[in-house]
Amino acid sequence: MSVTYLEAIREAQTQLLRDDERVFIYGQDIAGKFGGAFKATKGLAEKFPGRVLNTPISEDAMVGTAIGAALEGMRPIVEMQFADFSSIALNQILNNAGTHFFRTNVPVPITVRLPSGGTKGSGPFHSQSMEGLYSHYPGVVVMTPATVEDAYTMLIDAVAIDDPVIYCEHKYLYYHLKADALPKESFPVGKARIVRPGRDLTIVTYSAMVHEALAVANELRNDGFEIEVVDLRTVKPLDTATVLASVARTGRLLAVGEAFPWGGVTAEVIARVATEGFHLLDAAPARINAKDTPIPYHPNLWSEHRPNRKSIAVKARQILAE
Amino acid sequence: MLQAAAGKGKSTTKKTAPARSTSSKPKVHDRYLEAFRWMLLSRILEEKLASLYRGGMIVGGVYLGKGQEAVSAACGMFLQKGDVFGPLIRDQAGRSAFGEPLIDVVRTYLGSVKGPMRGRDGNIHRGRPQENQLAMISHLGAMIPVMVGKLMAKRMKGEKGFVGLTTLGEGGMQTGASHEGLNIAAVEQVPLVVVVTNNHWAYSTPNEREFACANLVDRAIGYGYEGHTIDGTDLNACLEVVETAVKRARAGRPPQLVVAEVLRLAGHGEHDDASYVPPEMKSQPFAQDPVARTEKFILENGLLDANALQQMRAEISRQVDEAVSMAQQEDAPHAREEDWRGLSTSPLIDNPSA
Secondary structure, three states, X not given: OOEEHHHHHHHHHHHHHHHXXXXXXXXXXXXXXXXXXXXXXXXXXXXXXXOEEEOOOOHHHHHHHHHHHHHOOOEEEEEOOOHHHHHHHHHHHHHHHHHHHHHHOOOOOOEEEEEEOOOOOOOOOOOOOOHHHHHHOOOOEEEOOOOHHHHHHHHHHHHHOOOOEEEEEEOOHHHHOEEOOOOOOOOOOOOOEXXXXXXXXXXXXXXXXXXXXXXXXXXXXXXXXXXXXXXXXXXXOOOHHHHHHHXXXXXXXXXXXXXXXOOHXXXXXXXXXXXHOHHHOOOOOEEEOOOOOOOOOOHHHHHHHOOOHHHHHHHHHHHHHO | OOOOOOOOOOOOOOOOOOOOOOOOHHHHHHHHHHHHHHHHHHHHHHHHHHHHHHOOOOOOOOOOOOOOHXXXXXXXXXXXXXXXXXXXXXXXXXXXXXXXOHHHHHHHHHOOOOOOOOOOOOHHHOOEHHHOEOOOOOOOOOHHHHHHHHHXXXXXXXXXXXXXXXXXXXXXXXXXXXXXHHHHHHHHOOOEEEEEEEOOEEOOEEHHHOOOOOOHHHHHHHHOOEEEEEEOOOHHHHHHHHHHHHHHHHOOOOOEEEEEEOOOOOOOOOOOOOOOOOHHHHHOHHHOOHHHHXXXXXXXXXXXXXXXXXXXXXXXXXXXXXXHHHHHHOOOOOOOOOOOOOOOOHXXXXXXXX
């Protein structure tokens, strides 16, 4: 038996609906036999009548409604059809949910699921990675699971957290990633994980890029380099301590992210290491992001727009040569 | 004289019956006077806040409900325990009628740490969400779906007989968020009343640059609402129409849209002299001062005499002064004592120097 990243998300939601009567799922095309654009809720509307609800194409109102329900004691999960469309709901997520606890002392326990990241042929409006944008604002937790196990346990954790959680699930991993079974225990939220130990270079990354980084680490091992790969898991809060401890071992840092280059998660990682661990660095830190253009449609362009194992390997060799 | 609401569209507002039975008359007078008291409280309190603002004692802004007191008071009057109120910028009368303590208002404007916002937010953004008073954000229309979610959750939990009432201006009605919120409320068939007060100015922008339909209530049918219009300067009409709308929502009818016409009798905020309002508009029927109009009605119909009215004023002024002097003695927030937490979950607070 094996379970995919997408099945893990569906199974987490099944468990949440079964075990917690406060949970309901709200989103576009998620109910009925259809079960969502990616089938993350397939079968759930029939199994849990009245708790998996289709909405109009109204991202702002979907999140606003979830906020109201959360204030009344519920634990809503909002499914955005694509992360890109959550831009319509930025006001509710960041100005309403994200400010509510600070302003009123009443937290807003909503989980917003964002099918994120690029897949072949999806183009500018169905490919975005918005974790950096959400992390810039106060009042939210931003999760970016990279594994089947994390996809499962972190979604369950997200719903248990009293604050708004932006759960960025990577569409490329939906079907590509498989595990033997779902985990019994979860790794703590907010802690990064060293997925591959090394001594020569630290690659800090998250979500789908963890797998690109691991491929690069395997490739460079043939040349005698041992690369440590750190999976941030949640980008906010950012586990600076684990990153610094890794850089202390390797002396070199490469931050990799799929989002746009200006600011964002990789910039934050480098800023923190430069300000808090400058003495640990034996070479200038570097980062790789998507290019600073909209995400292109054609696979020939798209595959070079985002970081890939080739571009990561080139940058890694440069840092190692310093 | 009592003026009936000008029904429009699917409005089913009845004409105010002039010949009520004598037994019901005192009850009608009681609620008329109660509403007037909330209107007067709002007026006197806001005059005090404006004067504190001019004296430099309030930072940020002061936003008055002057001209909207009758319709706002009516919004708070028919809500019961378990109902939810989502007020907006010019709803002091309605907030008070719903049960907001006077001291909450003054503490928030003065930034007292004892107020519900503890100096973290100010003026009209205050609320007590756990007591069903939503805390508005400035982005207009945003509170409509929040209200929808509150009502859906109550229904999911098995509560019965509740309603929600939220307010909006004609300016706020033009945002995309308002459209999404109004629509999703009807899709979810929640027991909701939306009261839109057209005060003719979105800050400095007049109606003809805000919308192009004949009357905003015409949108009711498009959204699947039942629509009502009122002369917002006529307290009796406001009470009748809002009461009807609340009853209908409570009885399981579709969401209710009430559109009241008034003139904003102040600037957008106290920093604004509203010199853009043409003088001829101030003599329009909708430009009447609802407080003065109600007071005149009370005197002409002998509901209270001048002496009793004067006593009511003095009593309210005393309460306002007491609240202000209490809040003025309370601590302001100190940056050093502030915990600077944007999340309730301490272990998940991001800390760059961890």
